[in-house]
Amino acid sequence: MPTPSHPDDSSARLPRGGFRRRAALVRAVAAGVGALWLAGAAVSAQAADLLDEVKARGTLRIACEGTYPPFNFKDEKGELTGFDVEIAKALAAKMGLKPVFTTTEWSAILAGLQAGKYDVIVNQVAATDKRRETFDFSGPYVLSYPQLIVRANESRKLETPADLKGLKIGVGQGSNFAELAKGIAGAEVRTYPGAPEYLQDLATGRIDVAINDSLLIPYLRAKTRLPVKAGAPLGKPESNAIPFRKGSPQFKQAIDKALADLMADGTYAKISTKWFERDVSQPPAAR
Known part of the structure; x- marks a missing residue:
């Protein structure tokens, strides 16, 4: 005679495979919660401003x-x-x-x-x-616009990129002026940490010209004793x-x-x- 199931035996109330389905459901719910958490974290990170x-x-x-x-x-x-x-x-x-x-x-x-x-x-x-x-x-x-800076006693006609062929040009490393200078055919481009270094080299004749912002020139003329002056503008206003x-x-x-x-x-x-x-x-x- 078969032994009757205990009234509290939950396994007796689940059809065959019930444990597997319940475990799968728990895993699915957990995965869903995890996905929602990750999505929320991504939204929060994206919203950070x-x-x-x-x-x-x-x-x-x-x-x-x-x-x-x-x-x-x-x-x-x-x-x-x-x-x-x-x-x-x-x-x-x-x-x-x-x-x-x-x-x-x-x-x-x-x-x-x-x-x-x-x-x-x-x-x-x-x-x-x-x-x-x-x-x-x-x-x-x-x-403003890029502009040549030349020595105060410069007498050569330096107005176009073609005029700079064979000359040494000083510019700031990583600057847009450096990119401009590198596009000048036949010129030797020398890069410096900043304007003070290449302006000093320009004044002493180690380079022929420099390129910098047009707004810098009036200040140099009025406030410093460097023997330099404004040259021709290069390119368009930027x-x-x-x-x-x-x-x-x-x-x-x-x-x-x-x-x-x-x-x-x-x-x-x-x-x-x-x-x-x-x-x-x-x-x-x-x-």
């Missing part, structure tokens, strides 16, 4: 060379000053943040931004298509903007608004006129 980070920190970390007058340099008291420094401070104030500056050589400045050492670079960075592959940019805040790491649309919106506010309330024009005697957000006058 630099604006949230700088607001939580209360600071805007700003990089510049610190050796690039009149844009950014140290005055006789050793304090960081210049057009870019004043613009950066005004931008941070508009965003409700405290500016914190880091100075570094131009040759390393973009790599430092990509590594997260600072939030933005305010240092006359040309917003080229190549750089836009790696970084996002604010709207333009300066319009826009300089503020780069930051990709993927922060809220931060871009905030910094663009801060720039627009500076221009609307006259702050930008006041700073620009102080350093350049004109509004450099507008195209330079034809020469």
Whole structure:
């Protein structure tokens, strides 16, 4: 006679294979929960924006060379000053943040931004298509053009790229001016950490010409004793903007608004006129 099943024996109430189906169901539910958690984490990571980070920190970390007058340099008291420094401070104030500056050589400045050492670079960075592959940019805040710098006693006609064939050209390493110089057929391009080094070599005759921002020339003429002068412009006017790491649309919106506010309330024009005697957000006058 068969032994009757115990009333509490759950196995007696499950059809054959019930344990397997229940285990499979538990695994499926667990997998679903895991997938939802991972999806939620991915959404959270994607939603993270630099604006949230700088607001939580209360600071805007700003990089510049610190050796690039009149844009950014140290005055006789050793304090960081210049057009870019004043613009950066005004931008941070508009965003409700405290500016914190880091100075570094131009040759390393973009790599430092990509590594997260600072939030933005305010240092006359040309917003080229190549750089836009790696970084996002604010709207333009300066319009200028590349220009030759020559010794004060230079008598040769140096006006076109063809005129530079066989000459030694000094440029900043990793700069858009370096890219421009490398495209000049027959020229010898020498790269330097920054403007002070190649301008010194230009003054002493180690190189024939240099290429830099057109806005640098009036400052050199007025403020330094270097025996150099403005040469011919090269290329078209280009826009300089503020780069930051990709993927922060809220931060871009905030910094663009801060720039627009500076221009609307006259702050930008006041700073620009102080350093350049004109509004450099507008195209330079034809020469």
